[in-house]
Amino acid sequence: MTGSEDSPAFRLAYVPGVTPSKWVRIWHERLPHIPLTLTQVPAAEIRATLRAGEADAGFVRLPVDGDDLSAIPLYEETTVVVVPKDHLFAAADEVAVADLADEVVLHPLDDTLDWEHPPGRAARERPATTADAVELVAAGIGLLIVPQSLARLHHRKDLTYRTITDVPTSRVALSWPQEATTDLVEDFIGIVRGRTVNSTRGRRTEPEPKAKRAEKGGARRQQPTGGKAGGRGTGKATGKPSAKNARRGSGSPKGSKPRRRP
Structure with missing residues (x-):
């Protein structure tokens, strides 16, 4: 498979009547750094356009003759x-x-x-x-x-x-040259098939560096000090009881007056 870096832009052809706007919008949202160019091509010429390498993929009307072009049927028109x-x-x-x-x-x-x-x-x-x-x-x-x-x-x-x-219908498909199934073509296939951005068959994002993952994991495993075993700590240093605990202690705070007995 050819890497997506081989093509500076994704070239999409389409036949008259097809409206690719919703797929183009998703492309710009997911891959804003890769331009997408649109070209309308007559239905009788679009297969030759794909075979000549003048477009990376195109919306065509079936049938697609020959085994050199792949096609994914999308919808059938009235x-x-x-x-x-x-x-x-x-x-x-x-x-x-x-x-x-x-x-x-x-x-x-x-x-x-x-x-x-x-x-x-x-x-x-x-x-x-x-x-x-x-x-x-x-x-x-x-x-x-x-x-x-x-x-x-x-x-x-x-x-x-x-x-x-009781008449034939027209079926619209996404087509591309089989031998030119690039990463960008795979990205666009995922879009027209409704795959989410996190799909394993879509564009893979760069993995997070191990150092950062370890740092995040360590932060989650860190236990606060000063708390009871198995419970949540107060986050205060040991040996310094809180005011609440001091009031509950058996001794009186320094300088306080003794309580009057009834």
Whole structure:
């Protein structure tokens, strides 16, 4: 495993729609001395980015082809259909894939869903990007099926979206090159998996010097003087009774008047 000192910063890539802010915040809290750089990469290019060593790890959409990239699935997204606000589907709570049989459904080249046969009627040309497809939906050319995070990312006031059933879903994962599993990568894996800062699989803190540990232990074992065996000492030097004990003694303090007998 490569030591974390080999990399001056942790480079994290992510595909559009993924929001890594909560993991980045935890990173800054736990490792404030190691900068983290964020780069958004198109879904179709992020695997090449990781293989080229241009990022230490990245949030990708599954599947990840090849055995050279490791991946930890994180969550599965809801799939939605993006429609104009005045479309019939806008009045429904959810849409079935069979309802799209007579609709033109756009299938962009950067589509993130693993379709065997996309539903509906195909458009004459495939849009180059999801952003282009959203523009075509707004123009009334067709409808678009995407993960919910992409529908939110490309939100427009004249469009809305509804959950669609019986269609593929998009799964988001953390991925990195297997042969480059550095200490920093292990740190970030621990963060996304919810490990605590004291986890044995997280970053190990430097052990406390033995001299300090012995000093602390000695302080705890030290017994105060002047106390009874097995009990708590008063912390006062021996041979000097307290005022309370003097009053309880059989003799009278020096210079005191004798008590008058009844």
